Amino acid sequence: MAEAMADVSGLADDRALLGRTSTAERVSDILRTRIAEGFFPPGTRLSEDSIGGALGVSRNTLREAFRLLTHERLLEHQLNRGVFVRVLTVEDVRDIYRTRRLVECAVVRGLGEPPYALDAVADAVAEGVRAAGDQRWRGVSTANIHFHRELVALAGSARTDELMRSVLAELRLAFHVVDDPRRLHEPYLERNKQILAALRSGDAGKAERLLADYLEDSLHGLVEVYGRRVGAGG
Known part of the structure; x- marks a missing residue:
């Protein structure tokens, strides 16, 4: 499948969901919902800069959220390419x-x-x-x-x-x-x-x-x- 970049429009609206404690779990909840609803389709590359900026979270927090979602088999890390929404076999x-x-x-x-x-x-x-x-x-x-x-x-x-x-x-x-x-x-x-x-x-x-x-x-x-x-x- 052709590689696509994530459309982060609308993520800023989810920023309020983070509250005052911007935890990786809360970020992963937001991204999981976005993936489930099709905003980030399979094969989409997730940009740390654009997503982190839209949500107002640190790179470390976002990477931990990515790790959690990779463990759930929703994301995958491709060496030297970045993090992608998985394409199931x-x-x-x-x-x-x-x-x-x-x-x-x-x-x-x-x-x-x-x-x-x-x-x-x-x-x-x-x-x-x-x-x-x-x-x-x-x-x-x-x-x-x-x-x-x-x-x-x-x-x-x-x-x-x-x-x-x-x-x-x-x-x-x-x-x-x-x-x-x-x-x-x-x-x-x-x-x-x-x-x-x-x-x-x-x-x-x-x-x-x-x-x-x-x-x-x-x-x-x-x-x-x-x-x-x-x-x-x-």
Whole structure:
């Protein structure tokens, strides 16, 4: 893929989020969000000078933030070239889905006795429906991510939430390469509703089966499109 430079316009607006304590963790939170939302697409080179200047942080703070995001597999350091937003391989995508299936299905399987606290899951479903109605297909993608994040949150585990935040942020690196988000995400709106309905009825077993099939079909669809796109661009 062709190398691109990061567009830092708008980062100055995030400067207020740093508060009085400009920590690397806060900077990494801002950059992670920007990467997840597609402002810094895969293959983008991140300039220390421009990003540090926009956020008003020191070079050392920014480098620590880059290190944290490299550990999360969102960035990579290329010798004598700089820091770049990662471009996933097809095997990366397959491995992400293996992790998702292990975690998400286990969470649903371990929910225990109903009723379940499904308000946030239902909100994510409604968010996707609204975005599709407005033809905002990137918004549908975001809503799908929220749906799966809220499913995992049903486990009530901060560690699992943190793991899935990282996994889903990495997955979005693949989504941003695909140039047909409607085809990729629209079919899963109805499947989100079906999983929610199964959970509302107290049938976690059915919800898990629906979720496992969902993830398998999503993997195959993404690999098919992503493999062509990366092959054409790489």
